[in-house]
Amino acid sequence: MKRLFLALLAGLGVLSAAGAADVVRIGVVNEITGSQAEAGQFTVNGIRLALDEINKGGGVLGKPVELRIEDNASTNPGTVLAFSKLFAEGGVAGVIGPIRSTQIQAASPTIAKAGVPVMIGGSDVSLTHVNNRWVFRARPNDSYSSRVIADFGVNTLKLRKWAIVHSTDAFGSGGKTALMAALKSQGIEPVLTQGYTNNSQDFTPIVLAVKKSGADLLATYMTNPPDQGIFAKQLRQLGVNVVWVGSPTTIAVTTLNLAGEALHGSYAITDFTTDANDITRSFTKKYRDRFGMNPDTYAAWAYDAMHVLAQSIGKAGNTEPEAVRKSILAVKGYQGVEGTYEFDEFGDGLHGYNIVRNDKGRIVFIKRVDFPVR
Structure with missing residues (x-):
């Protein structure tokens, strides 16, 4: 399953070695293998769907967007290792992180040290309240x-x-x-x-x-x-x-x-249900047409996070971490499939269920x- 999944990623160009000047790179730390790989596949599917839409719309800063995906093996140590590897290689404008609160908790010091914006799906309240200015929640807490x-x-x-x-x-x-x-x-x-x-x-x-x-x-x-x-x-x-x-x-x-x-x-x-409104119904149809199944929260939050991050980089006008961070905090009124995004001072973007x-x-x-x- 791992070999097939990575082959699909390679086929989409996410493992490309294109020059940093030619693309905007976004990192992904996710459960590709391990006990939660099935949930992880929904997450990557949501990101892939958003990626296609972004690139078909002209990309970001006039450049195509490329993913750099690191497997966290569904574990806390694997998450720390995946973030460390991603940051050591450099060149990412932001990261779509995991949905597991315990994984984000483990990696928070690594994220803070790197100083790169990370969109997270974990809903434990403390994750955005620990003086880590680089963590942004794309779900309600x-x-x-x-x-x-x-x-x-x-x-x-x-x-x-x-x-x-x-x-x-x-x-x-x-x-x-x-x-x-x-x-x-x-x-x-x-x-x-x-x-x-x-x-x-x-x-x-x-x-x-x-x-x-x-x-x-x-x-x-x-x-x-x-x-x-x-x-x-x-x-x-x-x-x-x-x-x-x-x-x-x-x-x-x-x-x-x-x-x-x-x-x-x-x-x-x-935070997501397929039949809440016209936006969720449209997303559900697109996802089902592409992947042959209904989406769930794992897919929906990642889809929104990818769009919010890409939009924020575009409005920042560059990929400098501080500029992107401020641009994320300035997001107000973005209509996602999970709700309307408005980031507060803690980095929480959604406020309802x-x-x-x-x-x-x-x-x-x-x-x-x-x-x-x-």
């Missing part, structure tokens, strides 16, 4: 997701007995902490808060704990689609039919394929919740 989950569960679903299951990495732990704070503001203390390690195969003890807790709503912050697929099946197999509201991985294509009927009837908050429901495998849009930009 979990201070928003937690408030949307809490408000929807308490005030729309009218449920007050909550269980929280979360991965113990940066994303899951950060999401759990933010959700507990949001629930506290509603006067609710969860009856169960349970963490697990990524890439687990047996969730039986956690499922039984949820069942024993008597919770009427299960909220999840689960990082990896395979974990969520396994958890969903085991949850239903053991007879737990609690109302479920999950983070965006709940409707990732990989999760849906693995879980099947086990996720029917569940809810999710997500969609609520959706899994209706027998069809993801149905319920509503969009946006927050004021600080």
Whole structure:
């Protein structure tokens, strides 16, 4: 699979050795191999789709845009190594980084030292609040997701007995902490808060704990689609039919394929859904026509990030890191497939989530919740 994937990248010219003066280079650090390679392929597909559109429109600064892709092997050490290699080679005007909060957390010192703008997909709040002026989030952070989950569960679903299951990495732990704070503001203390390690195969003890807790709503912050697929099946197999509201991985294509009927009837908050508006429907058609499947958040955020970065380089008028950084922060009103981008002083570009429901495998849009930009 790795050989085929790299061959596809080479065929698109992303491994070209063209002179730096002839092109604008954008780096990509992503999961090409390893446990999350399937999600990584959606991400690269989104970037490739945007790349084609940018180059067909004349490129950036009058030059074609070229990708330089580094595989992080779906690990934290691999992410640090990939960024280090990319920066050591030099010549990139910016980077599309990973979606995993824990990977970005590991690589943050390397990014800060390099001083090159990096677009990230990780939603842990702290990632853009650690005095790293080179990190820009092309997704909404979990201070928003937690408030949307809490408000929807308490005030729309009218449920007050909550269980929280979360991965113990940066994303899951950060999401759990933010959700507990949001629930506290509603006067609710969860009856169960349970963490697990990524890439687990047996969730039986956690499922039984949820069942024993008597919770009427299960909220999840689960990082990896395979974990969520396994958890969903085991949850239903053991007879737990609690109302479920999950983070965006709940409707990732990989999760849906693995879980099947086990996720029917569940809810999710997500920054991207295929049927939210005309922009998302148009993107979904383009993606499906090109790749033969529907996109998900992994594809959508990367597609937007590529366009935002390219537009920012163009408006900067050059590829100098400081000029590009300021240009990204100046983005306001850009209509992407995930929402309207307006970067705040922390480098957060999106400020809202969609609520959706899994209706027998069809993801149905319920509503969009946006927050004021600080």
